[in-house]
Amino acid sequence: MDAHLIDRIRGARRVAVLTGAGISTASGIPDYRGPEGVWTRTPSAMNAFTLKNFRADPGVRREFWRTYAGHAAWRAEPNAAHRALADLDGAGVAVRVLTQNVDGLHQRAGLAARKVLELHGTMHTTRCTGCRQRFPTPEVLARVQAGDDDPACERCGGILKLDVVLFGQTLDGEVLGHARNIAAASGLFVAIGSSLQVEPAASLCSVAVQAGATLVIVNRDPTPYDDDADFVLRQDIEAVVPQLCAAIRGS
Numbered sequence: 001m002d003a004h005l006i007d008r009i010r011g012a013r014r015v016a017v018l019t020g021a022g023i024s025t026a027s028g029i030p031d032y033r034g035p036e037g038v039w040t041r042t043p044s045a046m047n048a049f050t051l052k053n054f055r056a057d058p059g060v061r062r063e064f065w066r067t068y069a070g071h072a073a074w075r076a077e078p079n080a081a082h083r084a085l086a087d088l089d090g091a092g093v094a095v096r097v098l099t100q101n102v103d104g105l106h107q108r109a110g111l112a113a114r115k116v117l118e119l120h121g122t123m124h125t126t127r128c129t130g131c132r133q134r135f136p137t138p139e140v141l142a143r144v145q146a147g148d149d150d151p152a153c154e155r156c157g158g159i160l161k162l163d164v165v166l167f168g169q170t171l172d173g174e175v176l177g178h179a180r181n182i183a184a185a186s187g188l189f190v191a192i193g194s195s196l197q198v199e200p201a202a203s204l205c206s207v208a209v210q211a212g213a214t215l216v217i218v219n220r221d222p223t224p225y226d227d228d229a230d231f232v233l234r235q236d237i238e239a240v241v242p243q244l245c246a247a248i249r250g251s
């Protein structure tokens with residue numbers, strides 16, 4: 001690893017990490033925009049992940065639930081990158097993860113839930129769009145698998161929707177405000193496995209840089225924020241993130 005990079009990040013005390021789909025591909029979860037990505041292989045899936053269509057069309061909801069029932073994330077385990085970030089927290093380093101992922105793998109790797117901000121929500125809970133009652137998603141998927149392919153709220157009959165942000169849906173303002181504060185307070189901001197094409201999440205890089213943080217981008221492909229970064233790493237995420245964490249700790 002680059003000696004300038006090691007010098008620059010060693011001893012960082014407040015580390016904010018923005019993670020995207022690329023950190024979970026080594027766990028067997030396909031990304032969205034890569035060559036094998038969900039949107040690349042099945043452009044029609046974007047239709048099912050659009051709020052307006054989801055609300056209006058039972059056929060779209062059936063496709064959505066079918067897709068999620070077979071989602072690789074239900075069988076996925078955290079990988080070395082998730083574990084390295086979880087292990088970095090504590091021992092004098094404060095780690096906050098701002099994630100675009102909905103798979104919950106940072107928490108499964110051992111990072112406290114309060115240290116993970118899920119910018120795009122979570123696939124692990126489902127909510128009624130009518131009465132706002134929350135259900136564990138596996139309960140809803142069990143109904144789908146039992147033949148109830150457009151499951152309605154058991155309390156009010158309303159449309160059930162996964163707690164993930166769909167296209168056409170705005171991010172939770174409170175979560176985003178909190179994420180901006182974390183980015184601005186970080187000394188080191190590391191973007192990992194995100195194409196940085198989805199706003200406003202991607203602009204957290206600018207928030208951090210404007211506040212004086214060092215920006216490191218780890219991604220297979222170029223991103224719109226590479227010119228703002230102090231260091232851009234194209235290496236394999238599962239290999240390079242543990243090295244970065246070791247460098248931060250000075251070990």
Ligand SMILES: [Zn+2]
Binds near residue numbers: 130131132154158
């Ligand atoms: Zn309801």
